[in-house]
Amino acid sequence: MRRADRLFQIVQHFRGGRLVTAQKLGQWLEVSERTIYRDIADLQATGVPIEGEAGVGYIMREGFDLPPLMFTRDEIVALVAGARMVRAFGGAAMARAAEEALVKIGAVLPDSEKDRIARTEIHTPMWVVSDADRAAIDVIERAVETRTVLTLDYRDEAGRSSLRDVRPLGLWFWGKVWTLVAWCEMRGDFRAFRIDRIASVTAADRRFKPEKGKLLADFYRTVERSGDGPAAVGRGP
Secondary structure: OOOHHHHHHHHHHHHHHEEOOHHHHHHHOOOOOHHHHHHHHHHHHHHOOEEEEEEEEEEEEOOOOOOOOOOHHHHHHHHHHHHHHHHHHOOOOHHHHHHHHHHHHHHEEEEEOOOOOOOOOOOOOOOOOOOOHHHHHHHHHHHHHHHHEEEEEEEEOOOOOOEEEEEEEEEEEHHEEEEEEEOOOOEEEEEEEEHHEEEEEEEEEEEOOOOOOHHHHHHHHHHHOOOOOOOOOOOOO
């Protein structure tokens, strides 16, 4: 790889405010850490706002005007495959966003690569998730972001119904089944709810603040202690 190309790739790896070590950059670019140190010093000397130190890591301050984004062949394949999977399995808003993302990806590609999208032979079924589940996924995803309490009419495995308020923490996808992980206010504990068993979901007229013991990080610790997957923790009515 030419040095100019390597410097460009180093800057690309800093996108999104990521903290990156010289060791990791060296592994990605297949050069020594000493070479990375010299490259970063040269980038800093030219005004690229990279901060950090050897042994700790480096980060690039926000606001730096990066060159136009370009994708490699493998990145194009990964993005197309991911967008097609979201289109098949995600919520309605996610599906529309995936379609738009594919259009935008195609718009920034050079002419020689524009047909790469059509030639990516990785496909998914067009209709997998029901319309009701798609709508529920969209409501839940927005509630997770805005920390809005949700009211669920939930049916357990035996078909028994319960009405409860929950604090949505995240969505997990298990092949054909989506699961909501939440803090259940009725049970006072974490619960995992299958989306296809939610008869109705509505946003309650209140939001919740992060509380110690009720956070996603606390849920992960519960998973680690149990040795089971997220869907198994708190499973039940």
